[in-house]
Amino acid sequence: xxxxxxxxxxxxxxxxxxxxxxxxxxxxxxxxxxxxxxxxxxxxxxxxxxxxxxxxxxxxxxxxxxxxxxxxxxxxxxxxxxxxxxxxxxxxxxxxxxxxxxxxxxxxxxxxxxxxxxxxxxxxxxxxxxxxxxxxxxxxxxxxxxxxxxxxxxxxxxxxxxxxxxxxxxxxxxxxxxxxxxxxxxxxxxxxxxxxxxxxxxxxxxxxxxxxxxxxxxxxxxxxxxxxxxxxxxxxxxxxxxxxxxxxxxxxxxxxxxxxxxxxxxxxxxxxxxxxxxxxxxxxxxxxxxxxxxxxxxxxxxxxxxxxxxxxxxxxxxxxxxxxxxxxxxxxxxxxxxxxxxxxxxxxxxxxxxxxxxxxxxxxxxxxxxxxxxxxxxxxxxxxxxxxxxxxxxxxxxxxxxxxxxxxxxxxxxxxxxxxxxxxxxxxxxxxxxxxx
Numbered sequence: 502x503x504x505x506x507x508x509x510x511x512x513x514x515x516x517x518x519x520x521x522x523x524x525x526x527x528x529x530x531x532x533x534x535x536x537x538x539x540x541x542x543x544x545x546x547x548x549x550x551x552x553x554x555x556x557x558x559x560x561x562x563x564x565x566x567x568x569x570x571x572x573x574x575x576x577x578x579x580x581x582x583x584x585x586x587x588x589x590x591x592x593x594x595x596x597x598x599x600x601x602x603x604x605x606x607x608x609x610x611x612x613x614x615x616x617x618x619x620x621x622x623x624x625x626x627x628x629x630x631x632x633x634x635x636x637x638x639x640x641x642x643x644x645x646x647x648x649x650x651x652x653x654x655x656x657x658x659x660x661x662x663x664x665x666x667x668x669x670x671x672x673x674x675x676x677x678x679x680x681x682x683x684x685x686x687x688x689x690x691x692x693x694x695x696x697x698x699x700x701x702x703x704x705x706x707x708x709x710x711x712x713x714x715x716x717x718x719x720x721x722x723x724x725x726x727x728x729x730x731x732x733x734x735x736x737x738x739x740x741x742x743x744x745x746x747x748x749x750x751x752x753x754x755x756x757x758x759x760x761x762x763x764x765x766x767x768x769x770x771x772x773x774x775x776x777x778x779x780x781x782x783x784x785x786x787x788x789x790x791x792x793x794x795x796x797x798x799x800x801x802x803x804x805x806x807x808x809x810x811x812x813x814x815x816x817x818x819x820x821x822x823x824x825x826x827x828x829x830x831x832x833x834x835x836x837x838x839x840x841x842x843x844x845x846x847x848x849x850x851x852x853x854x855x856x857x858x859x860x861x862x863x864x865x866x867x868x869x870x871x872x873x874x875x876x877x878x879x880x881x882x883x884x885x886x887x888x889x890x891x892x893x894x895x896x897x898x899x900x901x902x903x904x905x906x907x908x909x910x911x912x913x914x915x916x917x918x919x920x921x922x923x924x925x926x927x928x929x930x931x932x933x934x935x936x937x938x
Contacts, residue, residue: 528732540725554632563622567610603794615782634762656920657713663912664706671699740922756934767841774834789813859928866922873915880908
């Protein structure tokens with residue numbers, strides 16, 4: 502199965518519910534995906550439905566194999582009987598008992614039905630393959646959902662780190678303003694302003710820590726774990742910068758499970774048309790049976806009767822006219838096949854548009870990441886310079902605060918660009934069905 506193969510490749514089996522709830526664990530993206538694939542209800546249902554489709558892919562289901570049945574009966578009767586013979590003799594018995602035993606073995610084998618059995622077998626194969634595609638769709642969507650949630654935690658975590666750095670700078674400024682005020686070299690206004698800015702930064706950090714906690718709760722919910730299960734994750738987002746649109750487009754057309762599923766449905770519709778046409782041909786069956794019966798009666802001209810023997814032969818049936826309903830069904834099947842062709846064309850256009858949008862987001866994010874990294878390096882240099890100038894008394898609190906805000910905003914933009922780039926990368930891999938590689 503796709504799911505089991507993917508998990509075995511990861512070599513990271515999911516931890517039990519109790520283990521996750523009782524200790525802080527390092528949760529990698531591979532482990533998170535493994536847990537989700539084990540616990541996801543939609544995937545579990547799809548896997549079992551896929552097994553049903555696989556079980557139905559049998560020669561017997563397609564009517565290739567003969568049928569053999571056994572029928573037997575044993576009966577008793579009690580009757581008041583009056584019999585008159587040809588010569589006028591009368592025989593009358595009350596509570597006359599009789600019994601009968603019979604059994605038969607019935608054989609039937611359809612040897613020709615206008616190739617319908619071959620078409621039915623092909624339909625079962627397509628249904629089995631469609632079940633596999635449905636399972637793959639659910640798996641890939643689940644991996645994408647888990648990945649998005651996982652990297653959202655990293656995004657919120659990085660912002661916590663950025664706000665913590667900003668709070669540390671505000672703490673240094675507050676300590677310096679307090680010391681200057683206490684020795685009389687600084688004003689109370691500067692001290693109070695430093696206190697307000699510190700509290701503002703602390704409030705922002707508290708709000709960001711709340712977002713991080715909620716992000717972890719959301720991931721635990723997706724993984725089917727208790728919301729209290731704690732864990733730690735990687736502290737960086739690395740975006741693959743080597744994705745190419747041409748290769749992604751080819752992979753999407755060849756491997757996207759939604760598109761493959763639509764093509765399976767088209768094949769099924771085509772086979773249904775062939776099956777309906779096959780009903781116009783005669784149906785030839787070989788039949789045979791062996792029958793044994795014995796009857797005993799307390800009264801009658803024959804007190805015991807026994808028969809045993811077999812019959813065999815061939816049966817031919819053919820539908821000559823059914824009110825032109827066959828033509829109607831064939832026409833509707835052809836229309837349904839045309840509908841599936843239209844849906845495939847529509848899906849291809851949609852996938853192409855989704856792919857183009859995701860790749861545009863991906864490229865824009867890469868450009869923004871490069872730009873914001875450069876801006877962040879400059880902003881951090883400005884922070885160091887402004888802080889030293891403030892300590893020397895040649896810079897105002899407002900100048901330091903402005904530099905500090907620029908640095909926090911720049912780092913936040915970089916984190917957002919990295920997260921957006923990762924989301925675009927995940928979407929591109931999902932569309933091209935490369936997400937489980």
